[in-house]
Each structure stands twice: as structure tokens, then as C-alpha cells.
Amino acid sequence: MTIAKDKIVQLNYTLRDEQGEVLESNEGQTPIAYLHGHNNMMVGIEKALEGKAEGDSFSVTLPATETYGERLADSEQRVSVKHLQGAKVWKPGMVAVINTDQGQRQVTVVKVGKFMVTVDTNHPLAGRELTFDLTVAGVRDATEEELSHGHAHGDGGHHH
Structure with a gap:
């Protein structure tokens, strides 16, 4: 077949x-x-x-x-750290999973604050x-x- x-x-x-x-x-x-x-x-x-x-x-x-897909410029977003899945402590460069309206998606951590993180929403690849x-x-x-x-x-x- x-x-x-x-x-x-x-x-x-x-x-x-x-x-x-x-x-x-x-x-x-x-x-x-x-x-x-x-x-x-x-x-x-x-x-x-x-x-x-x-x-x-x-x-x-x-x-x-x-x-x-191609990398999209201006694809950074600030999200609450509580929405990141995959680790307890986050550092720039780490890949996290977040839930979106279209299902789970991988993002790359760019900047970490106490309650908020900046993530690059482009797929890591x-x-x-x-x-x-x-x-x-x-x-x-x-x-x-x-x-x-x-x-x-x-x-x-x-x-x-």
C-alpha cells in the first residue's frame, strides 16, 4: 500500500x-x-x-x-512565568512549552524577570x-x- x-x-x-x-x-x-x-x-x-x-x-x-517556517522578526512576547512548562528555573536560551489557542507550542526564553518572561515565539528550529x-x-x-x-x-x- x-x-x-x-x-x-x-x-x-x-x-x-x-x-x-x-x-x-x-x-x-x-x-x-x-x-x-x-x-x-x-x-x-x-x-x-x-x-x-x-x-x-x-x-x-x-x-x-x-x-x-522562516524566522519572523518582532516575534517576542511577554508572558507570565507560570505559563511556561518544562523547568522550575528559567534562563535565557532555554526552550519552554506554552499552551496557546492552537495547542502546545515551543518557545525560547529571551529574558527572565521575577514574574514575567520574554519569549521568542518562533519555533527553535x-x-x-x-x-x-x-x-x-x-x-x-x-x-x-x-x-x-x-x-x-x-x-x-x-x-x-
Whole structure:
């Protein structure tokens, strides 16, 4: 079965920066799962996976516009320190998670005050050309429930 719209795709990945350094990987772990063609995955990754099949392994280098986006100027915001998740003590350069109307998002701490922090709302990897080593671990038809919910369920997907 090949990857196309309305298929559940399970994959393992290794993310590398411009120098080839590994930034993140789920190799040897449960594959992530997503519903293809429903804006649940980076545009460049979806395009690269289209038409691939279970067992396919390949690398793709993508521009920022197809992954985490370009860095936006003037993207700093002041937020209450109580909204930051991921540590008890914050220092500039640390990455935090905050909840937004669009779900959780990573931000980078720029300046720390007693009650407020200034964060850069650009994703920490925005503006960078990134290489993804991808292995398709599985492809299957989405269930009616997954299609109505707009995301994958089960191992590597959403649990509710």
C-alpha cells in the first residue's frame, strides 16, 4: 500500500541540522503515526512521503518554508512565568512549552524577570534547512473515526 491522502502513516525519523548533527530521533522507539493529507505533518515531509510504501527508507533535506517556517522578526512576547512548562528555573536560551489557542507550542526564553518572561515565539528550529532520515514503518487505510476526528489513533497517534 502506498502513501496517499486518508492513509495512516507510521514512521521513524532522525532529524539533522545543517552540519549533520542529530537533533532528534525516534529510531528504535514506537513510530509516530499521522493521517496523511490532513495538515498533521510538515508540508515538506508529506510531499516527500507521497507515493512511498512500508519499508521505504530515504533522506530528504528541506528548506525552512517546508518545515518549521522562516524566522519572523518582532516575534517576542511577554508572558507570565507560570505559563511556561518544562523547568522550575528559567534562563535565557532555554526552550519552554506554552499552551496557546492552537495547542502546545515551543518557545525560547529571551529574558527572565521575577514574574514575567520574554519569549521568542518562533519555533527553535525555524529558519533552518533540515535533513530528515525517514523510514516508513507502516501504511494503512484510516478508519471512519480517524477521518472524522482528523488524526491517527492508536500506537504513535492520538489517544482519547
